[in-house]
Amino acid sequence: MRILLINPFYPISETPSPPLGLAYLAAALEQAGARVKILDFVVYPYSPAGLETAVKSFKPHIAGATAVTMTFDHARQVLIDLKTINPEILCVMGGPHVSFRAPETLEESPELDVVVQGEGEQTVVELMQTLKSGGDLSDVNGIAFRQGSQINTTPRRQFVANLDTLSLPARHLLSLGRYRALGLPATLTTSRGCPYQCIFCVGRKMGGAKVRYHSADRVVSELAYLAKRQFERINIADDLFTANADHCLAVCDAIQRHNLDINWTAFARVDTVSEKLLLKMKAAGCTAVSFGVESANPVILKTIKKGIRLDQIQEAVRMCLRVGISPNASFILGLPGETRDTIEETVSFAAGLQQQGLAYGFHILAPFPGTEVRAHADRLGIRILTDDWSKYHANRAVVETVDAGRLQLNAVVSDWEKKYHQYLGHIQNNIQAGTASADEVSQLESLDRAVMVYELMMKNIIEENGAWPHQGPQVNTEENLKMLIDRIISNQKVDCKILESALDHAAANGHLNCQIKADGVKWQWQDYL
Numbered sequence: 001m002r003i004l005l006i007n008p009f010y011p012i013s014e015t016p017s018p019p020l021g022l023a024y025l026a027a028a029l030e031q032a033g034a035r036v037k038i039l040d041f042v043v044y045p046y047s048p049a050g051l052e053t054a055v056k057s058f059k060p061h062i063a064g065a066t067a068v069t070m071t072f073d074h075a076r077q078v079l080i081d082l083k084t085i086n087p088e089i090l091c092v093m094g095g096p097h098v099s100f101r102a103p104e105t106l107e108e109s110p111e112l113d114v115v116v117q118g119e120g121e122q123t124v125v126e127l128m129q130t131l132k133s134g135g136d137l138s139d140v141n142g143i144a145f146r147q148g149s150q151i152n153t154t155p156r157r158q159f160v161a162n163l164d165t166l167s168l169p170a171r172h173l174l175s176l177g178r179y180r181a182l183g184l185p186a187t188l189t190t191s192r193g194c195p196y197q198c199i200f201c202v203g204r205k206m207g208g209a210k211v212r213y214h215s216a217d218r219v220v221s222e223l224a225y226l227a228k229r230q231f232e233r234i235n236i237a238d239d240l241f242t243a244n245a246d247h248c249l250a251v252c253d254a255i256q257r258h259n260l261d262i263n264w265t266a267f268a269r270v271d272t273v274s275e276k277l278l279l280k281m282k283a284a285g286c287t288a289v290s291f292g293v294e295s296a297n298p299v300i301l302k303t304i305k306k307g308i309r310l311d312q313i314q315e316a317v318r319m320c321l322r323v324g325i326s327p328n329a330s331f332i333l334g335l336p337g338e339t340r341d342t343i344e345e346t347v348s349f350a351a352g353l354q355q356q357g358l359a360y361g362f363h364i365l366a367p368f369p370g371t372e373v374r375a376h377a378d379r380l381g382i383r384i385l386t387d388d389w390s391k392y393h394a395n396r397a398v399v400e401t402v403d404a405g406r407l408q409l410n411a412v413v414s415d416w417e418k419k420y421h422q423y424l425g426h427i428q429n430n431i432q433a434g435t436a437s438a439d440e441v442s443q444l445e446s447l448d449r450a451v452m453v454y455e456l457m458m459k460n461i462i463e464e465n466g467a468w469p470h471q472g473p474q475v476n477t478e479e480n481l482k483m484l485i486d487r488i489i490s491n492q493k494v495d496c497k498i499l500e501s502a503l504d505h506a507a508a509n510g511h512l513n514c515q516i517k518a519d520g521v522k523w524q525w526q527d528y529l
């Protein structure tokens, strides 16, 4: 059978990574004999016409889209367009958003045939086999589906006990080259699940409270695969990489034993790191860890069941700095009990730690389906302002507390965003005045290049300008690159200097390739690695 998997659009500002969940599903499906194609609308532009071309050529029997809450509407739109193109295709959705509102999603979305809840590898294979054999979908655990006008939900599937039984993610089907060209990180997971109970978190519900691990050998083989493909950074996407120190140490040991020269980052809690562990992580190539700190108010930390103390936060930041790992922290505003005063407390606590070397960001609580904070919003004093899922990106308020209104919450985040832009403006001024440090220049240049590459990709500019017949004698790649730049400049409104820098960099690093054939020249992104 042929299965089309879909990664819906979401903005580059969210620092996306290649869709790892889809790569796990694709691997399980390929292992079971399916042909799989992944369409990734994070790094390719979406159009119904483009989808139609892909569908007519691949002829899928099943289409499966992934979604987090903020991408749900985009994922739905792709499936609506797909059903218009061919109503026979079985349309499936999975991922953290629909996993906790499966029947409701089916009721609201007539284009959807099946919703997969939780981990999808075994479910999607059984779904395919059942469809192929004309069997009964009620026999497939972990789904909700239509049966006439009824919506049926089957029992939840058990978590995969031994993660190493899962096939290696089918990264050959991911457009890794586009992510690399954008300077975005590749991801892998070394574990699933989290034993903690933060009331705003969906991650622990997706992966379960009992953490399951990949063996260090398997982790190293995936890391080696990514290292060979020269990503600037690899992010360990575990809910909580530091959940178990022995596992962390084993992974770090294995990285060192195999001499992998990689730069990686991971998510941690301030109470699950020690100097010994951080030193080991640093020695194995870890450059930054992200802590969920959420609030500086002890009462709020208790209400949200975070289970950390301010002194632990301060100590974790100090330990990171001592061993040379950059500490990042994420704060959530608008949590239960938030007031004008607690916002002040958090803002000044973050600013204080920034003086010592912490990088931090503010989000606003998005009460995702499946979370305790959504289920008990009233009791917790949270007013949910909208169920427009496209607004659940956590950058603007979709909640209020009794003492912290929407405008107030938004103002803190806007202020923080403004400071970031001021910081970039300051670097820009330094560059113009010739006083910028090498680091500052390189930071801004890579940001400018990434923005340009993204525009080129999402507007198909290389595809539309990058092929021409030879005019006169054949010339080398360098000359052809100049011609490509000239063609783009004459057809598009772009900043010439940034375009030149972006294309020079892309061509020099193999992100963009030139084929010189007898009849002409063709430039192409290196999509697959």
Ligand code: B12
Binding pocket: 010, 014, 015, 016, 017, 018, 019, 020, 021, 022, 024, 025, 063, 064, 065, 066, 067, 068, 069, 070, 071, 092, 093, 094, 095, 096, 097, 116, 118, 119, 120, 121, 124, 187, 189, 200, 201, 202, 203, 204, 206, 207, 237, 238, 239, 363, 368, 369, 392, 393, 394, 395
């Ligand atoms: C790593 C990570 C990131 C990384 C990389 C994201 C990426 N796209 O690769 C970064 C830091 C960039 C990121 C960004 C964001 N993230 Co994030 N992230 C995670 C994390 C920790 C792990 C995700 C992961 O790779 N899991 C491993 C893979 C194998 O699992 P999976 O993707 O869930 O896929 C499995 C199943 O869901 C299912 N499945 C998934 N899709 C489909 C489709 C079909 C057809 C089927 C059958 C099955 C199926 O099968 C897969 C295999 O078992 C999760 C926590 C978690 N455990 O879910 C949060 C999580 C997914 N992120 C979350 C959020 C909110 C975001 C952001 C919106 C951030 C923000 N502004 O707050 C952005 C948007 C990103 C996006 N659109 O994906 C939420 C989602 C909640 C929700 N309901 O929306 C989570 C659950 C964390 C939380 N807050 O609780 N994230």
Ligand code: SF4
Binding pocket: 194, 195, 196, 197, 198, 201, 202, 203, 204, 239, 240, 269, 292
């Ligand atoms: S520690 Fe992190 S992953 Fe675990 S429940 Fe809390 S927020 Fe979720």
